[in-house]
Amino acid sequence: MAANRRQSLRAEALRREIERHNRLYYLEDAPEITDAEYDRLLRELMDLEARHPELLAPDSPTQRVGAPPLAAFPEVSHRTPMLSLSNALDEDEARAFDRRVREALGEEEVAYAAEPKFDGLAISLNYRDGIFVQGATRGDGAAGEDVTPNLRTVRSIPLRLDAAADTADLEVRGEVLMYREDFERLNSRQREAGEREFVNPRNAAAGGLRQLDSRITARRPLRFFAYGVGHAPGAGWRTHAEVLDRLQELGFPVCAERATVRGIDGLLRYYAEIGARRDRLPYAIDGVVYKVNRLDWQEKLGFVSRAPRFAVAHKYPAEEQATEVLGIDVQVGRTGAITPVARLRPVFVGGVTVTNATLHNEEELRRKDVRVGDTVVVRRAGDVIPEVVSVRLEARPAAAQPFRLPLQCPVCGSAVVRGGDEAIARCSGGLFCPAQRKQALLHFAGRRAMDIEGLGERLVDQLVERDLVRTPADLFSLSLEQLAGLERMAQKSAENLLAALAQAKQARLERFIFALGIRNVGEATARDLARHFGGLDRLMAADEAALQAAPDVGPVVARSIRQFFDEPHNRDVIRKLREAGVAWEEHAPAPIPPAGAARVFVLTGTLERMSRDQARELIESRGHKVAGAVSKKTDYVVAGADAGGKLARARELGIAVLDEAGLLQLLKGDETR
Ligand code: IVH
Numbered sequence: 001m002a003a004n005r006r007q008s009l010r011a012e013a014l015r016r017e018i019e020r021h022n023r024l025y026y027l028e029d030a031p032e033i034t035d036a037e038y039d040r041l042l043r044e045l046m047d048l049e050a051r052h053p054e055l056l057a058p059d060s061p062t063q064r065v066g067a068p069p070l071a072a073f074p075e076v077s078h079r080t081p082m083l084s085l086s087n088a089l090d091e092d093e094a095r096a097f098d099r100r101v102r103e104a105l106g107e108e109e110v111a112y113a114a115e116p117k118f119d120g121l122a123i124s125l126n127y128r129d130g131i132f133v134q135g136a137t138r139g140d141g142a143a144g145e146d147v148t149p150n151l152r153t154v155r156s157i158p159l160r161l162d163a164a165a166d167t168a169d170l171e172v173r174g175e176v177l178m179y180r181e182d183f184e185r186l187n188s189r190q191r192e193a194g195e196r197e198f199v200n201p202r203n204a205a206a207g208g209l210r211q212l213d214s215r216i217t218a219r220r221p222l223r224f225f226a227y228g229v230g231h232a233p234g235a236g237w238r239t240h241a242e243v244l245d246r247l248q249e250l251g252f253p254v255c256a257e258r259a260t261v262r263g264i265d266g267l268l269r270y271y272a273e274i275g276a277r278r279d280r281l282p283y284a285i286d287g288v289v290y291k292v293n294r295l296d297w298q299e300k301l302g303f304v305s306r307a308p309r310f311a312v313a314h315k316y317p318a319e320e321q322a323t324e325v326l327g328i329d330v331q332v333g334r335t336g337a338i339t340p341v342a343r344l345r346p347v348f349v350g351g352v353t354v355t356n357a358t359l360h361n362e363e364e365l366r367r368k369d370v371r372v373g374d375t376v377v378v379r380r381a382g383d384v385i386p387e388v389v390s391v392r393l394e395a396r397p398a399a400a401q402p403f404r405l406p407l408q409c410p411v412c413g414s415a416v417v418r419g420g421d422e423a424i425a426r427c428s429g430g431l432f433c434p435a436q437r438k439q440a441l442l443h444f445a446g447r448r449a450m451d452i453e454g455l456g457e458r459l460v461d462q463l464v465e466r467d468l469v470r471t472p473a474d475l476f477s478l479s480l481e482q483l484a485g486l487e488r489m490a491q492k493s494a495e496n497l498l499a500a501l502a503q504a505k506q507a508r509l510e511r512f513i514f515a516l517g518i519r520n521v522g523e524a525t526a527r528d529l530a531r532h533f534g535g536l537d538r539l540m541a542a543d544e545a546a547l548q549a550a551p552d553v554g555p556v557v558a559r560s561i562r563q564f565f566d567e568p569h570n571r572d573v574i575r576k577l578r579e580a581g582v583a584w585e586e587h588a589p590a591p592i593p594p595a596g597a598a599r600v601f602v603l604t605g606t607l608e609r610m611s612r613d614q615a616r617e618l619i620e621s622r623g624h625k626v627a628g629a630v631s632k633k634t635d636y637v638v639a640g641a642d643a644g645g646k647l648a649r650a651r652e653l654g655i656a657v658l659d660e661a662g663l664l665q666l667l668k669g670d671e672t673r
Contacts, residue, residue: 066215120177350380432569449515473576605643
């Protein structure tokens with residue numbers, strides 16, 4: 001049925017509205033509606049067009065969802081060749097460019113337009129009477145592929161321009177690319193769907209644009225930035241800056257980083273400024289482009305072979321480079337985490353020579369399947385540690401074998417263990433493994449652990465490097481002579497350290513347990529364990545089921561405690577610590593209240609005879625729990641002086657309120673139970 005006037009007006013209104021939202025989103029970064037609302041508008045227009053095909057127009061935003069697949073891309077000749085840029089690889093070459101320009105023009109100083117060199121794909125867009133009619137890739141520069149349906153899906157490319165002298169016949173040039181953030185999101189979607197991940201934003205953008213089925217392109221988050229015009233007979237621009245201003249006015253995305261600068265000093269300043277911000281830009285760049293700003297001067301300078309004389313690309317050091325994997329080492333980190341590291345044929349990347357790159361963990365290693373002998377792409381951006389991005393499978397030697405992580409720690413020989421569904425393999429050597437020793441010693445001596453004053457990082461480094469200390473137990477047999485012989489260690493400091501060590505021997509069980517550095521056992525768990533078991537031997541003897549009977553100890557924590565004490569080295573260290581005189585008070589294990597007899601207490605206000613912490617300890621030592629907030633699950637609220645909101649809430653819920661004496665009375669009853 002032919003559309004009536006109301007329907008055709010509605011279709012036109014929807015088209016304008018949808019494109020307005022595209023502009024708000026992509027150009028102004030200020031969306032006014034949600035994605036769902038946007039989709040609703042689009043769907044309404046699609047419905048209208050489906051029912052009344054005569055309403056369909058090539059500039060309709062519905063064309064952005066993609067068209068049926070093509071058999072092949074038609075070839076198109078560019079009316080003006082799409083040229084390449086010559087490169088300036090360092091400052092000298094940038095200076096040489098400026099010198100050549102000045103000499104050819106006979107000018108003292110030249111104004112340049114400077115802009116980022118986008119790391120995407122060059123594209124040409126043709127508009128007739130303001131309507132986007134054809135878009136093409138660069139191809140060999142003379143002819144490219146007609147990818148019009150694909151480019152229509154790129155929401156930041158305007159499908160219609162205001163009618164004007166310069167839009168009757170206009171060819172705009174620019175770059176299609178993917179924002180890094182969109183790339184990460186796309187890759188995590190791929191990962192979740194079990195699909196292949198893309199290597200970098202550039203590949204993902206290029207692959208997206210080369211889809212014969214534009215409905216696939218439509219699902220790639222592609223963007224466009226205009227950087228020039230190929231053909232514009234109706235325009236009378238005088239400078240490149242004017243060109244970009246006009247393109248922006250017409251609704252093309254033009255990057256905000258562009259600038260006009262004077263002379264080589266201006267260029268080099270621009271290069272440094274953009275270089276410093278490179279990692280924070282939303283898109284990848286591989287350099288900046290300098291263009292003589294005056295268009296008549298551009299014409300005068302002309303071209304050499306296939307590159308203009310009026311422009312140059314000043315490159316930044318590449319952030320990605322290919323190199324060979326010479327070997328794969330494993331490093332043992334602070335918590336025993338085993339990190340595979342690729343040893344590389346030295347390669348200059350991101351401005352430094354890189355010889356190692358992390359492979360993160362076993363899961364990553366398996367996913368990327370990096371093998372000795374492989375050619376890999378290495379990435380180093382900013383200050384981040386170099387990493388292996390991908391493997392060039394086509395270059396893999398036939399004999400290359402998959403790499404397996406060792407079953408034993410390469411440093412201490414202890415078993416390498418994997419915790420359930422954890423991606424990380426760990427050395428189980430704990431206190432015994434030299435790689436973990438330094439960190440373990442620092443942890444042991446820490447303020448919240450054994451609190452050994454004066455045992456800082458620099459000292460621990462020396463003690464371990466000179467092999468004076470291998471385990472925390474060795475700390476207690478250090479002599480004054482040994483200590484005084486260390487760098488930057490005065491006699492007095494050595495004496496102070498020995499005194500601190502002597503003092504630390506008077507320990508508390510909970511702090512000692514925490515100091516051991518058992519994985520997943522923090523301060524709170526150590527306190528619970530000390531209270532629950534009352535003595536170290538009972539803790540060490542407990543099986544996983546017995547461990548889980550302690551408050552807040554689940555299967556994961558129970559397993560890591562068991563693994564720790566099962567390691568003979570760890571038991572050995574503990575024995576030596578005790579022999580050295582480290583001791584603590586033990587007590588009977590906490591009574592386990594019969595099922596259902598454990599109560600939940602909430603403390604509020606100031607108590608008189610004990611601190612809140614002491615009250616908590618007392619309550620917990622009887623097998624009860626202390627919660628932070630009053631809820632229906634609370635059995636008692638213990639209220640001291642100036643109790644506030646929690647007391648009010650208890651009254652509201654009808655919960656029993658105790659004073660200090662009432663609490664003690666109640667707990668006494670527990671003891672006789
Ligand atoms: S102007 C005649 N400006 O660099 C000059 N090109 O080697 C034509 N590129 O494939 C190019 N950012 O895709 C120009 N701001 C920019 C650019 C840029 C990236 C790419 C372009 C082309 C290559 C030229």
